[in-house]
Amino acid sequence: MTPPNPQEPAEVRKKTPSDFIFGKVIGEGSYSTVYLAQDVQTKKEFAIKVLKKKHIIREKKTESVMREKEVLRILGNSCPYFVNLYSTFQDYDSLYFVLTYAKNGELLKHINLHNKFNFECTQYYTAELVLALEYLHSKHIVHRDLKPENILFDHNFHIIITDFGSANIEKTDNQTNNGETDLITALENTRRRRSFVGTAQFVSPEMLQESESSAASDLWALGCIVYQMTCGHMPFVGGNEYFIFQKIIKLEYEFPDGFDKRAQDLVENLLVLEPNRRLGASDVVPYTSIREHQMFEGINWNDLGPPPLLS
Ligand SMILES: Nc1ncnc2c1ncn2[C@@H]1O[C@H](COP(=O)(O)OP(=O)(O)OP(=O)(O)O)[C@@H](O)[C@H]1O
Numbered sequence: 001m002t003p004p005n006p007q008e009p010a011e012v013r014k015k016t017p018s019d020f021i022f023g024k025v026i027g028e029g030s031y032s033t034v035y036l037a038q039d040v041q042t043k044k045e046f047a048i049k050v051l052k053k054k055h056i057i058r059e060k061k062t063e064s065v066m067r068e069k070e071v072l073r074i075l076g077n078s079c080p081y082f083v084n085l086y087s088t089f090q091d092y093d094s095l096y097f098v099l100t101y102a103k104n105g106e107l108l109k110h111i112n113l114h115n116k117f118n119f120e121c122t123q124y125y126t127a128e129l130v131l132a133l134e135y136l137h138s139k140h141i142v143h144r145d146l147k148p149e150n151i152l153f154d155h156n157f158h159i160i161i162t163d164f165g166s167a168n169i170e171k172t173d174n175q176t177n178n179g180e181t182d183l184i185t186a187l188e189n190t191r192r193r194r195s196f197v198g199t200a201q202f203v204s205p206e207m208l209q210e211s212e213s214s215a216a217s218d219l220w221a222l223g224c225i226v227y228q229m230t231c232g233h234m235p236f237v238g239g240n241e242y243f244i245f246q247k248i249i250k251l252e253y254e255f256p257d258g259f260d261k262r263a264q265d266l267v268e269n270l271l272v273l274e275p276n277r278r279l280g281a282s283d284v285v286p287y288t289s290i291r292e293h294q295m296f297e298g299i300n301w302n303d304l305g306p307p308p309l310l311s
């Protein structure tokens with residue numbers, strides 16, 4: 001590897017691994033390792049996701065990696081609720097993604113630590129998720145694998161959504177410029193349908209049956225996450241994926257005793273089999289129908305204020 005040219009200002013030169021001090025491993029994926037790293041020059045901390053090219057090829061994830069990069073490029077750094085991609089670089093063996101470091105880890109860890117969240121915390125984090133989904137869907141991007149493992153906390157305990165490898169960038173009307181593009185899109189979507197499903201417990205019924213996904217698929221996942229923050233476990237569980245899928249398409253779940261009634265009503269209006277009938281599905285962003293729900297009584301949507309102490 002050629003050493004960086006110190007005369008060239010770092011901000012314009014393509015970064016290389018030697019621009020960073022790699023620290024502890026903060027997480028592992030099926031074909032990636034995430035390190036805590038410090039920029040040698042600025043001393044700033046980042047999460048650097050390192051993907052071994054041979055693993056990407058073995059897992060057939062090249063398209064997923066390119067899509068995640070494209071989604072992160074589209075999202076930019078305008079919304080605080082998404083991981084920011086500062087830079088990418090590669091060497092012979094690996095690809096490197098320099099990302100926002102979410103210091104306080106996964107939402108899932110904190111739900112399990114506290115067994116479940118109190119109403120104030122559930123209300124606050126559901127509101128942050130609504131604002132995040134409004135931004136994401138306004139960019140015509142559907143996450144498609146939203147779950148407490150992919151929702152991280154930054155140093156101030158605000159959410160940072162990550163893992164866009166399963167995301168879909170929806171074609172908008174003005175992007176289909178000719179019949180041929182439609183055919184390519186249709187072929188790509190057909191091939192992708194065969195291969196893609198999110199995570200069993202959070203996947204929407206339409207993605208299980210017709211494999212059509214839309215912004216409403218993320219609203220289904222939101223319903224599952226509100227349920228889990230409120231009572232500490234997932235609405236659809238089973239011994240294996242087949243039994244979980246059966247419960248989802250039959251809408252077979254129940255609310256434990258003591259489940260907050262406001263949260264229950266919101267969940268019941270999100271976990272609707274027909275995607276277009278889910279609360280917010282017919283809204284043109286912002287999700288006015290969701291914002292006006294009793295779950296959010298007292299919330300100032302223009303300023304959520306600081307996060308409540310987790311409990
Ligand atoms: N920006 C980040 N800041 C802090 N921790 C992170 C960040 N990104 C990922 N992690 C942690 O690293 C772990 C691995 O993340 P990674 O995106 O590499 O794989 P994954 O998406 O979790 O797994 P898979 O690729 O199988 O879906 C995550 O579970 C998360 O806990």
Ligand SMILES: O=C(O)[C@@H]1CCC(=O)N(CCc2ccc(Cl)cc2)[C@H]1c1ccccc1Cl
Nearest residue numbers: 053056057062065066069088089090095096
């Ligand atoms: O899209 C980009 O920004 C470049 C374009 C040039 C390039 O070669 N790559 C790497 C493409 C790639 C993807 C998967 C494997 Cl297994 C190997 C190379 C892309 C890349 C470089 C660094 C980090 C990520 C990516 Cl996708």
